[in-house]
Amino acid sequence: MEAARIAAELGALLEGGRVSTGESDLTLHSEDLTFHRPHRPDVVAFASTTEDVRRVLAFADQHRIPVIPFGAGSSLEGHVIPVAGGISLDLRGLDRIAAIRPAELTVTAGAGVTRLALERRLGRHGLFFPVDPGADASLGGMAATDAAGTMTARYGKMRQQVLALEAVLPGGQVIRTGSRAAKTSAGYDTTGLLVGSEGTLGVITELTLRVRGIPEAQAVVRATFPDVAAACRASCQIVAAGLEALRVELLDEWEVAALNAYAETGFPPGALLFVEVAGSAAGVEDELAEVTAIVGEAGATTMAYERDPTRRAQLWRARHEIFFAEKAMAPGKSSLSTDVCVPLEELEGVLAGSRAAIEGLGLTGGISAHAADGNVHVGLLVDPDDAEEMGRVARLTTELVDHALAHGGTCSGEHGIGLGKIGALEREHGDQIELMRSIKATFDPHGVMNPGKIFSEEAADARPA
């Protein structure tokens, strides 16, 4: 079906939403923040209700038109790129926070609510939501990619926070999974299956999430080490000591320099470890003392403490800007952020191997880690039009993944598969690809949901008819 006809028919169908084929809308929905090659959708449908989403999915299934759910466009593996054209389904209009329930620590919100919008509303009730990817992502997108962030070792990823979903399946059936109860054993975990399905099984329209009370006290230790290995040993010892720190973030020398240049943070040069502890006032002081002892023994050269909420917030804001700080190190280049996750016993080796691989391949970039859960990020600055450089980048990501897999880890701790890790998923879970494809076919028999993601050679089956 031609774009103009899709737009006309969809436009007539939508309840409160609208459809666009304007240049800027098509461009905005053709790309993410990263190096992945843009590809335009045929149309952009802006949904404002679940009913809008239902109508779009019924229409698309009937006419075999790809649908690509779009939240904030901040995913990192090309998830939102309409590689087979079709309808980019923009969900930012589903931006209502239906309920905040402080007495039971739950919130119900539309898929288009962003994490910072939620944070502002929760803060008034003394609550917070512990999943914090760098960008101001939408909650629906965070669920679809099973997002994580700096507090995952303590609280878990999105999947652990999502109690219930409203979702629309291909064809237009609306289902409600889970419940407001804190736990359930009622049948298969369809909630957890939709979380992390990257828009390939259906469209999440509303989420009920577990939230937390802001701890009485929090404090950050910021420690500089002569090298990444020492910082890594400190973080592993913090975990092994049973300290359930709120955050344990590691930055290598390159990232520290990038942050200092971009955000004027003024950190001493070296590898940096931020450790945040939280709890009662007395508990925090106890844990700070333990962290200080571990960090000192591991060879920290400087240590600083932040107890003031404003200064702590500034610190974490700076840490969240690392993606943009990396980009600023090579203006005009594109950013490529890749992640692997390994058992803690293997973290030191993976960090060293990553730096050696960056240097060995003559690439530019830094390494950061959510160190308490062994999640390593390599941020590279690349020119997607330089085929030779992109060849070296591909060698690097392949080496990183193979190293992680050989040491009991996974090809992605939090960024997902999207376009960028399809081969990596096949290497990691080759024994399950057929099973995962059959799950996909169960939900989406006509292959219209976000084709070309997670699995190879699927886009061809679901081009607009």
Place this chain on the structure above:
Amino acid sequence: MEAARIAAELGALLEGGRVSTGESDLTLHSEDLTFHRPHRPDVVAFASTTEDVRRVLAFADQHRIPVIPFGAGSSLEGHVIPVAGGISLDLRGLDRIAAIRPAELTVTAGAGVTRLALERRLGRHGLFFPVDPGADASLGGMAATDAAGTMTARYGKMRQQVLALEAVLPGGQVIRTGSRAAKTSAGYDTTGLLVGSEGTLGVITELTLRVRGIPEAQAVVRATFPDVAAACRASCQIVAAGLEALRVELLDEWEVAALNAYAETGFPPGALLFVEVAGSAAGVEDELAEVTAIVGEAGATTMAYERDPTRRAQLWRARHEIFFAEKAMAPGKSSLSTDVCVPLEELEGVLAGSRAAIEGLGLTGGISAHAADGNVHVGLLVDPDDAEEMGRVARLTTELVDHALAHGGTCSGEHGIGLGKIGALEREHGDQIELMRSIKATFDPHGVMNPGKIFSEEAADARPA
């Protein structure tokens, strides 16, 4: 196929395991601990390796013979009862703990390892595993039913602890899901789908689990209240205050009397709340003070503190014996333990409604709750051969479920669906039954895995040919 031929052919196939058609083996594998009507398997296959499991599943799929995975037989909704005959696949021989890794807080163990066997081994390393259903269940069974226990509000159910699985699919394919890394975004969450699938999608043979360091300090407040409502208000306020207590357990007056009679606990009469806090020594004292203030304000008539590890262990051992304490209140009767889970805002009403329903229907039983996550258990003593009484019991469980569903809750917080909650699942997730059935068909096209569980009218499709 006849039992004798199944036994002969399977016996020749097994690598290290054995097959039995002996009376006592068939009887032991015909029932669980509860009132559900026993039904014998045709044979019992005792597996000793994953390869044994693979061979049994290939054979069963080829000949369309039901396979019922059997761990410790301690599930509560009839999960292990071979309602359509077939092969009860006993997994207790998979009892090897392959690795304990204190530095990364993971363990890899066979499906037949029991939780107490694991606990003993972990304790030597200063570690513990936070899922503690009452019985000494097998880890494979705990994963298959997504078991929970007294520490779930703090640490989550089995699904949150399982990092990786080895599982055998119907037909005999062995798959490995997840990894040893603390988190992953590598494709669909097949790990989480197998967890809680109640043996209907495949057989879990090995698990890699997240474990925890034993906290430096722990202490229990034991408070008696004039009624359940006051105890409930105290527990809800503990949650709303953001205290992440290790355990918040509520027992009504009937359960307190049952425990005193069975375990000679000597608790004062009344409704009882146990609140356990854990952390650093100073943190624990801070939290104890907060809990004491909340509990006192809610109207506690007596309060006692337990800091001594041995006395705390005795206390929790007594709490774990509640199932047997209930049974001892009516010798000769069978036990029926049903659970629902509701949002905390609804807990007080559900507790009151449950007691009124027990009395109104002239039944005998008590109420307990994992109060911090709104999980209510009603333990009844019943005579399965008394049709009139069982009719009243059915009315009670229907009322409890409908009340929970009408108030944002779920038909089961931790016991699962099995045989006993099939109708309840249909009422709760009628919009998803078709989807769940198609997931089942994707994994198990011939319907041989634990037929008759979770879904209605399935047993008939998979009787021994």
